[in-house]
Amino acid sequence: MEVKNLKKYYPIKKGIISKTVGYVKAVDDVSFSIYPGETVGLVGESGCGKSTTGRSLVRLEDPTSGQVIFEGKDLASISKKEMRELRTDLQIIFQDPYSSLNPRKRIGDLLAEPLLAHKLASKAEAAEKVNHILETVGLSKHYKNRYPHEFSGGQRQRIGIARALMLHPKLIICDEPVSALDVSIQAQVLNLLKDLQKEFNLTYIFIAHGLGAVKYISDRITVMYLGKIMEMAKTKEIFEHPMHPYTEILLNAYPVPNPHMRDREQIVVEGDVPSPAHPPKGCVFHTRCPFAKDICREKVPELNGTDHLIACHFPLSQ
Amino acid sequence: MAMKLNPNRNVPEAADLTSKEAVLEELGREESYLHMVTRRFLKHKMAFFGLIVFAIFVLVALLAPVLAPYDPNKIFGDFDASPSSAHLLGTDQVGRDVLSRLIFGSQVSLTVGVGAVAIYVAIGIVLGLLAGYFGKWVDMIIMRITDVFMSFPYFMVILVLVSIVGPSLSNITTVIGLLGWPAIARLVRGSVLSIKEMDYVKAGVALGYSTPKIIFQHILPNALAPILVNATFGVASAIIMEASLSFLGMGVRPPAASWGNMLTEAESITVLSSQPWLWFPPGLMILLAVLSINFMGDGLRDAIESQQAK
DSSP states (O other): OEEEEEEEEEEEEETTTTEEEEEEEEEEEEEEEOOTTOEEEEEOSTTSSHHHHHHHHTTSSOOSEEEEEETTEETTTSOHHHHHHHTTTEEEEOSOTTTSSOTTSOHHHHHHHHHHHTTOSOHHHHHHHHHHHHHHTTOOGGGGGSOGGGSOHHHHHHHHHHHHHTTOOSEEEEESTTTTSOHHHHHHHHHHHHHHHHHHTOEEEEEESSHHHHHHHOSEEEEEETTEEEEEEEHHHHHHSOOSHHHHHHHHHSOOSOGGGTTOOOOOOOSOOOOTTSOOSSSTTTTTOTTOOHHHHHSOOOOBOSSSEEOOSSOOOO | OOOOOOTTSOOOOOOSHHHHHHHHHHHHOOOOHHHHHHHHHHHSHHHHHHHHHHHHHHHHHHTHHHHOSSOTTOOOSOTTOOOOSSSTTOBOTTSOBHHHHHHHHHHHHHHHHHHHHHHHHHHHHHHHHHHHHHOHHHHHHHHHHHHHHHHSOHHHHHHHHHHHHOOOHHHHHHHHHHHSHHHHHHHHHHHHHHHTTSHHHHHHHHTTOOHHHIIIIIIHHHHHHHHHHHHHHHHHHHHHHHHHHHHTTOSSOTTSOOHHHHHGGGGSHHHHHHOHHHHHHHHHHHHHHHHHHHHHHHHHHHHHHHHHHO
């Protein structure tokens, strides 16, 4: 999958005639590619546009402009009907396991539904597949007559994952799939996702605001800030040689379970994320960057590099 | 994976493996949503009372030809007769048996109540779903129409319309039904607006479900609870509406009996002061019907809301 210059602006409307007075630039000119079988982590603070990016990729949001090339087709411009057919290859796992399952449907029906809706199986076949998928995600097949409210968060998330797998997708957007879970359950679900990736040859886009889960699961990491990509590189590279000041700050914010490291030198970030309705001129991070110079306030840095992409006028030296 | 045991269920001792599977299957099937709401509803004392009274009304209405001692329109020689063994509730001013008319009147009230509400709930659900789900100009148009309907003096419009199309049971039902939907439409629209942002609806889109499937199978069932409560109260107000129209002579046309037109006789001061058997029974019936339905509505709301709070 190839994402080119993806933009998603939300108009800000005012007055009785709903005049558009400005835009919230949730995703602003984002480009990256994902190779089959890999996991790309997407990290950033709340409101940086990572979820909007994820949702635009499966057209839960219609992008304002840009292209999402998948299997040779541009998802951003094809018709709804064509999109419906392609949806079998593209799935999404949601953050909140309490709102992602229809409370009025039994687990069995909920899981069989995708197959029946796309006429991919008869009722009996679907029931068989439901049994199989429940066991694959580590749940008993006897659960299929239960309702979602009878399950814990971790179990619900497994059901959500099972539902996404029913259509045998190629790519799954994991929209903060473990953020709402207990730490102990997080590990279980992450391991499950890893196992499933091997078993079904899946490609993941893994969205998270915490670095822990992302580090564990991702092959490459993309760091976003205010709707723009700041840095993109292999997981190891990002953690060992972060080049963007923002990445460095994110890494510092991630607690290290080692008391001797308590006094390590840290770059501390000050202030809040500026409003995406009025993003700063030049480099969007300059308002909070400890190294900001005049050029940062004037010129938008390009995303440059081959393996290790970075958008900064003054990358940290290695 | 810990099996959630239901303490209320008798667990048969599993001997061999096959029956153990069966037990697991049985345990897995915890009580359904409907079951739970029914149980909570029946535990609600007022609601249970309301249900019984309402059930009696329904039975009486259905069995009216069997239960009524006389033909409701048959005229006996002695009019204005006080209750006696021949006429348990006496006779009215033209000499018809009050008890028989009362029994047949229940048919009118229930037909109008249930019929009108069925019509307007159907209209309200469809418009509310369309407005809430599609938003934008669809929402704009539907909600403005709703505002227009809500700004009419409801009773006056019904009165005028019924006088135009002519007072009859089916006309009253239809007119009330065609005018009652705005409240339901607003209620449904509101629920849909919040439900369509839920991830399970987004998941439906991502899974490639058709729009009608998402609207009717994923959104509507989750919006149904408040509609049901609202509809219950609607039945009570439709019954009152019919009684009021009949009282004003715009309802069911005499000689057909309705609780409302029976009350009309109480317009005369002599009836009001010295012939209570003519107006007290129909008045009491209206009161009981409306109260029992409102109690049911209250119980239903509590049963549903406590489930949601859980």
